[in-house]
Amino acid sequence: MLKAGVKVTLESDSGSFLWDDIRVAVNRKDKAGRVWGPQDRVDRPTALRMLTRWAGDYFLRGDQIGSIEKGKSADLVVLDKDYMTIPEDDISSIRPQLTVFDGKIIFVHTAFSNEYNLKPAGALVTTYEDLVKTRKPRSGASTGG
Numbered sequence: 001m002l003k004a005g006v007k008v009t010l011e012s013d014s015g016s017f018l019w020d021d022i023r024v025a026v027n028r029k030d031k032a033g034r035v036w037g038p039q040d041r042v043d044r045p046t047a048l049r050m051l052t053r054w055a056g057d058y059f060l061r062g063d064q065i066g067s068i069e070k071g072k073s074a075d076l077v078v079l080d081k082d083y084m085t086i087p088e089d090d091i092s093s094i095r096p097q098l099t100v101f102d103g104k105i106i107f108v109h110t111a112f113s114n115e116y117n118l119k120p121a122g123a124l125v126t127t128y129e130d131l132v133k134t135r136k137p138r139s140g141a142s143t144g145g
Contacts, residue, residue: 002046007054010047022047023091044084074103078112095128107131 001008010025025047028035042050056066065073078098083091098118099107105120112118113125124131 002042007057008050009055009058010050011055018051019094020092022051023088025050026091027088029089048083074100076100080109 010021024030025042026044028038028041030036053062053066056062056064059065063072065075068074068076077096077100079094080097081090081094083094086094095109096107097109097112098105105118105123108118108120108123108125110125110127119125
């Protein structure tokens with residue numbers, strides 16, 4: 001589909017961390033290390049576009065979301081590792097340190113908050129893992145067992 005020019009998006013109901021889904025798209029390995037459909041691997045820039053620009057287009061809001069550009073919502077995430085350079089098998093270990101939504105900081109990792117003395121009003125200061133524990137699964141979605 002990609003070779004035909006289709007803008008494919010990445011979405012999962014696995015209940016796992018988003019970064020594990022991205023890792024699988026990039027290296028096609030299951031948790032036991034077996035490779036499934038290696039011909040379906042995507043490179044890192046493509047996987048990122050699948051979650052950002054192309055997802056914005058999928059929701060018919062590409063003019064408002066999906067990339068950092070003038071006139072679009074100021075949504076971004078600061079990560080603890082460089083997605084483009086860490087080993088593929090380590091992509092699952094990436095964790096957000098700070099999340100900005102609609103121009104406002106809404107999440108700060110506890111360690112990041114302490115290191116930079118950053119405690120914005122209204123922001124949730126916690127770890128990603130603790131945040132995920134409190135998340136209610138979507139109807140029909142697995143909780144990741």
